[in-house]
Amino acid sequence: MAKVIVVTSGKGGVGKTTTSASIAMGLAMHHKKTVVIDFDIGLRNLDLIMGCERRVVYDIANVIREEANLNQALIRDKNNVNLYILAASQTRDKEVLTKEGVGKIINELSETFDYIVCDSPAGIEKGAMMAMYYADAAVIVTNPEVSSVRDSDRILGMLSSKTQRAEAGENLEEHLIITRYSEKRASTGEMLALEDIKELLGVALLGVVPESDSVLNASNAGTPVITEEKSAAGKAYMEIVERFLGKRPAFDEANFNKKRGLFKRLFKKEGVTS
Amino acid sequence: MSESSKDASPSLAFKADFFPLTVIRLTDISLPKLKKMVKSTLKDAPNYFSNAPIVVDVNDIETQEQLPLSKMKIILKESGMILIGIRGLNPAMHQDAIDLDIAVMKNTRPPKSEPARQASKPTTGSNKTKIITKPIRAGSQVYAKGGDLVILAAVNAGAECFADGNIHVYGPVRGKVLAGATGDKTARIFCESLDAELVSIAGQYLIHEQIVVPDNAKSMIQISLIDDKLSIKRT
Numbered sequence: 001m002a003k004v005i006v007v008t009s010g011k012g013g014v015g016k017t018t019t020s021a022s023i024a025m026g027l028a029m030h031h032k033k034t035v036v037i038d039f040d041i042g043l044r045n046l047d048l049i050m051g052c053e054r055r056v057v058y059d060i061a062n063v064i065r066e067e068a069n070l071n072q073a074l075i076r077d078k079n080n081v082n083l084y085i086l087a088a089s090q091t092r093d094k095e096v097l098t099k100e101g102v103g104k105i106i107n108e109l110s111e112t113f114d115y116i117v118c119d120s121p122a123g124i125e126k127g128a129m130m131a132m133y134y135a136d137a138a139v140i141v142t143n144p145e146v147s148s149v150r151d152s153d154r155i156l157g158m159l160s161s162k163t164q165r166a167e168a169g170e171n172l173e174e175h176l177i178i179t180r181y182s183e184k185r186a187s188t189g190e191m192l193a194l195e196d197i198k199e200l201l202g203v204a205l206l207g208v209v210p211e212s213d214s215v216l217n218a219s220n221a222g223t224p225v226i227t228e229e230k231s232a233a234g235k236a237y238m239e240i241v242e243r244f245l246g247k248r249p250a251f252d253e254a255n256f257n258k259k260r261g262l263f264k265r266l267f268k269k270e271g272v273t274s
Numbered sequence: 275m276s277e278s279s280k281d282a283s284p285s286l287a288f289k290a291d292f293f294p295l296t297v298i299r300l301t302d303i304s305l306p307k308l309k310k311m312v313k314s315t316l317k318d319a320p321n322y323f324s325n326a327p328i329v330v331d332v333n334d335i336e337t338q339e340q341l342p343l344s345k346m347k348i349i350l351k352e353s354g355m356i357l358i359g360i361r362g363l364n365p366a367m368h369q370d371a372i373d374l375d376i377a378v379m380k381n382t383r384p385p386k387s388e389p390a391r392q393a394s395k396p397t398t399g400s401n402k403t404k405i406i407t408k409p410i411r412a413g414s415q416v417y418a419k420g421g422d423l424v425i426l427a428a429v430n431a432g433a434e435c436f437a438d439g440n441i442h443v444y445g446p447v448r449g450k451v452l453a454g455a456t457g458d459k460t461a462r463i464f465c466e467s468l469d470a471e472l473v474s475i476a477g478q479y480l481i482h483e484q485i486v487v488p489d490n491a492k493s494m495i496q497i498s499l500i501d502d503k504l505s506i507k508r509t
Contacts, residue, residue, distance in 0.1 A: 150412050150431060150432055151412075153411045153412040153413075153431075153432065154411065154412040154413040154432065156411050157411030157412060157413050157414045158413075160408070160411075200428075200430065202409050202428070
């Protein structure tokens, strides 16, 4: 039985697709057979980030409408044999998604995959609700600013009421990832502090991904940023996947802050204004 | 010989069937009133009730010993209505009705005189305090109907909490809290810290910028209605 993970946020543009791609690739790099599904019907991006936009023949809409079977629609990643992509439709809209249609796909994928990563669109409408409905675990992507935190809170409310697990009274794993974190802006107080976000949302932190040029470069190159071993963002995603799989201890804010402090002191010493 | 003819098909059979019946609900036993009402009803539809079978409902009449059943039957017959049944009659009077060929019908309406209608749940059910242990997230609403609300977590910005009674929050309040939702002016709000979008008791409200929280972080904050004005104090 596969574990279904939804990557969601409520707010748009915070890094869901970037995170979905990197988490899926990370799991595959740990030899887990993984499929990542794009639920953003009509505005698909996952195929671009994964670098397979020219290989999409059939998409999720074709499968739901039984115009193609799952094997015809699944695209194997060019860099990792454990990783597959199911693209969203570009020409249709979210009405094509049905609970039964999505459920059928998830069941079929569960037979052969270890992990199913669902890349949710922004908002709280059908695409987002379908992406989260069958989830066993949720990764909530949040930027360290008020509107993103408010939307993440709303999404957390929906995860605990509008999912199959919630309806059955079962627990749904919740993990928080903070993305686009800027060391500089956090220290001046422009961005919310990690402790504040954690207090407001009350969900365990899986990791912090710093704002990084490498994210844009990776999306241009069509490879998930986790494969950029030297980039700060890539390293952060690798740690996140390791924590998710229990191979690394839980995120330690105190340690993180200590490192920040050291960083700041180093720069001050060398007369560089951060 | 025809022994078999003895066991021929029966001459009658009992079958259940449904007939719509007009029910006249009586609220008092005055015969002149009854006569007047019947006459005025018939004016609008003279033939509607001609030979109509009628059931009289006496659930709303408390002193039924005085019920002039026989005279009622006659008055109704004068207007063409045939009184065939009565509903809500005291068991003591049943024989009287039967003697007058008025059937005692099944009472599907509960009588007025019955003391405080029994709720299907025990009384502790609807007035019990509602206890919430998880944070109330943005976009969520919680309503404690008929009682108090106790929240053992945060009320996040964008969340709304209502209670007919008091609201107690053992966590930060950042959303909207409305106590005394159905008008109870004695309802109060208790919380540890206050950064609410809105607080209200029985309709009187203050929004965030109007809320002044007294210092002294050592005790709980209590919000109550004094002279129809919201007062925010430390306990």
